[in-house]
Amino acid sequence: MExxxxxxxAGAAAAGIAAATTAGGTAQAAxxxxxxxxxxxxxxxxxxxxxxxxxxxxxxxxxxxxxxxxLSYGGIVQSLEVPDRRGRYANVSLGFDTLEEYVAxxxxxxxxxxxxGNRIDKGRxxxxxxxxxxxxxxxxxxxxxxxxxxxxxxWDVEPFTRGSDVGLHLHHTSVDGEMGYPGTLRAKxxxxxxxxxxxxxxxxxxxDRATVVNLTSHVYWNLxxxxxxxxxxxxxxxxxxxxTPVDSGLIPTGELAKVAGTPFDFRRxxxxxxxxxxxxxQVLYGQGFDHNWALDKGVTARPEHAATLRDPSSGxxxxxxxxxxxxxxxxxxxxxxxLVGTGGRVYRQGDGLCLETQHFPDSPNQPSFPSTVLRPGxxxxxxxxxxxxx
Numbered sequence: 001m002e003x004x005x006x007x008x009x010a011g012a013a014a015a016g017i018a019a020a021t022t023a024g025g026t027a028q029a030a031x032x033x034x035x036x037x038x039x040x041x042x043x044x045x046x047x048x049x050x051x052x053x054x055x056x057x058x059x060x061x062x063x064x065x066x067x068x069x070x071l072s073y074g075g076i077v078q079s080l081e082v083p084d085r086r087g088r089y090a091n092v093s094l095g096f097d098t099l100e101e102y103v104a105x106x107x108x109x110x111x112x113x114x115x116x117g118n119r120i121d122k123g124r125x126x127x128x129x130x131x132x133x134x135x136x137x138x139x140x141x142x143x144x145x146x147x148x149x150x151x152x153x154x155w156d157v158e159p160f161t162r163g164s165d166v167g168l169h170l171h172h173t174s175v176d177g178e179m180g181y182p183g184t185l186r187a188k189x190x191x192x193x194x195x196x197x198x199x200x201x202x203x204x205x206x207x208d209r210a211t212v213v214n215l216t217s218h219v220y221w222n223l224x225x226x227x228x229x230x231x232x233x234x235x236x237x238x239x240x241x242x243x244t245p246v247d248s249g250l251i252p253t254g255e256l257a258k259v260a261g262t263p264f265d266f267r268r269x270x271x272x273x274x275x276x277x278x279x280x281x282q283v284l285y286g287q288g289f290d291h292n293w294a295l296d297k298g299v300t301a302r303p304e305h306a307a308t309l310r311d312p313s314s315g316x317x318x319x320x321x322x323x324x325x326x327x328x329x330x331x332x333x334x335x336x337x338x339l340v341g342t343g344g345r346v347y348r349q350g351d352g353l354c355l356e357t358q359h360f361p362d363s364p365n366q367p368s369f370p371s372t373v374l375r376p377g378x379x380x381x382x383x384x385x386x387x388x389x390x
Contacts, residue, residue, distance in 0.1 A: 048099030064197030075112035085315030090225035111151035125364035183209030220352030223311035227343025232273025
């Protein structure tokens with residue numbers, strides 16, 4: 001079976017799995033239910049074992065009124081709970097109850113993505129005169145690092161408390177040639193919950209050989225609550241006056257097109273569903289939105305505002321700031337009713353959306369796009385901050 005978003009089968013069958021040793025595999029963070037917004041030390045529990053016996057753990061975190069559960073498998077955010085305007089908590093990220101489901105059939109729910117987030121045309125690029133062939137897993141293209149990307153690796157996790165913050169350091173070493181990428185890449189990703197309840201992601205990486213890297217997070221958001229239905233009434237704004245049109249394989253053409261007068265104009269907040277069925281060729285290619293917006297701010301030294309998402313029914317809001325130049329907005333077009341989430345209901349088209357901060361898709365083959373090349377002696381660093389409100 002072809003591994004791509006259209007079949008929503010992103011798990012690697014070769015990885016295999018033994019039955020999860022716990023059904024939910026998570027524990028409440030120390031400090032109680034969390035409605036007080038207090039900080040608790042990260043709590044570790046066994047979530048399951050892979051077929052080779054490798055243990056996968058779940059970490060529960062709480063701070064500033066935000067609760068989250070993170071798996072060592074794929075750095076997956078299994079759940080993230082925030083209150084609505086009445087103080088009622090709900091999990092606002094899509095996911096599964098068991099490790100088996102994540103390994104077998106996850107469309108990257110909540111995962112860390114690497115080495116290269118998004119698509120590379122035909123899985124090929126040339127760097128310093130050498131041609132490289134990557135793992136192909138999305139038709140003829142490479143998507144999110146290939147068939148065994150960072151989302152399918154067990155990360156080393158180190159919990160921390162620092163001042164008023166609480167969080168996790170996640171480490172993974174990707175060896176030279178893994179999924180076709182050159183160089184041994186040492187990646188460190190830090191998840192931090194701040195005293196204000198913000199979720200901050202800091203990405204770092206170094207290499208011993210010139211390579212390309214583009215790390216991101218693939219949480220599927222539904223601010224009304226996981227399993228609550230469509231996100232088409234969510235209101236979204238994106239601080240971008242241009243986007244990167246794609247071909248029928250969702251590979252950028254190289255153009256930076258104006259959003260003005262198109263369904264891609266989110267400069268002012270509007271319901272996601274307003275234009276999602278417009279007979280625009282780009283919408284038809286993505287079966288909805290599955291495109292990269294070129295943020296007006298470009299690459300910045302510090303995180304700056306990129307997008308705001310709001311659910312009118314609950315009042316919950318999500319503001320995203322990043323120093324990345326791009327944002328991939330994916331409207332959950334290929335969720336097809338075959339996956340059952342943590343709420344016990346099937347996920348259908350549009351039941352969640354992704355807002356992936358990133359460099360642009362296929363940048364290694366697009367010299368006009370911001371570079372994703374990392375060389376020895378350099379450190380890849382990027383930060384994304386998610387701020388919640390109601």
